[in-house]
Amino acid sequence: MFSLEVETTLEYLNKGGIILYPTDTIWGIGCDATNATAVSKIYQLKKRAESKSMLCLVSSIRMLEKYIYEIPDAAYDILEHSANPTTIIYDKPIGIAENLIADDDSLGMRLVKKGFAFELLKKLKRPLVSTSANISGYPAPKNFNEISKEILNGVDYVVNLPGESQNSKPSSIIKLKSDGLVQIIRK
Template identity: 45%
Template sequence: MTFEFEEDITNSLRILKEGGVILYPTDTVWGLGCDATNASAVKRIYEIKKRADEKAMIILVADERDVLKHVASPDLSIFDYLAQRPKPTTVIYPGALGLADNLTGADGSIAIRICNDIFCKHLIKRLGKPIVSTSANISGQPTAGSFAGISEEIKNQVDYIVHHRQEETKPAQPSSIIKWNGENDITVIRD
């Protein structure tokens, strides 16, 4: 790990533990993030994005065990399905557990992605909690494909901007989103 990487992890952890919001790279697009168990931090992200709070957001977890901690009774065959997916996939699960109430859908569901990005995995494991991941844009505006495309309006409202991967210019794509109702009953929300 480089000094910059470790410094970004340390600074991000401090901000997340204080209830702040970070701007950080994920395995898809750059995201706004906070502790997914902190309702006031989640509220702040809705305010930064100017997004209605009835629209649920995605959380990132480090591994399958984290899904089991935050979903009432997940169908374990989802993990085999995800292992075969060619791109990052977010799954909407029923029965969210232990998360901020203003983060889950009205029906108690939660959108979770097991993150494959090394920075995110380190951050989540060291925080010991999932983190919110929502695109770093004002609601209704296009999602930035790289750090350079993120508006100053967003950058000026966060508590910490991660330096890791800011120089990348290859446009990133959002994750696929599915609702898992069982192996033979998958609803594709975004491909």
């Protein structure tokens, strides 16, 4: 269903480009999460300080395990039982662009289970940056039509699926420390 758009988007990602794409929640700006130069381009476009980390999407538990040093047992239960898209902030990410990792050596990652982002991640085989499609400090757009011209013109590729969006709200965010401490950041 998405194969042509996935292939076109992959070409941009593999060249270090940044994309505007439908996630499992809202429209997001993304790039290959292992490419620090591409990550910097997103920070510049959003006018966001690099000290404010962004999250990443993965398509499987296996991919998650490759990029997080140690996944707490509680994370597996949360991933299996959460009905809504849930981002978990993990300690000690590995193999990820350094400018994505927070000062406390943590990174938010969300397991995507369906849709365009899932199909793209399966082909990319690496995590994908996902940050809301807005300039920092402005509200996140609820649909494609609310995305500013500055964002539309600032990315290297806009995925041609303007009606594709699963939700109109961002994911829940949970911080899960290696020692078992759980903190809800956003419901």
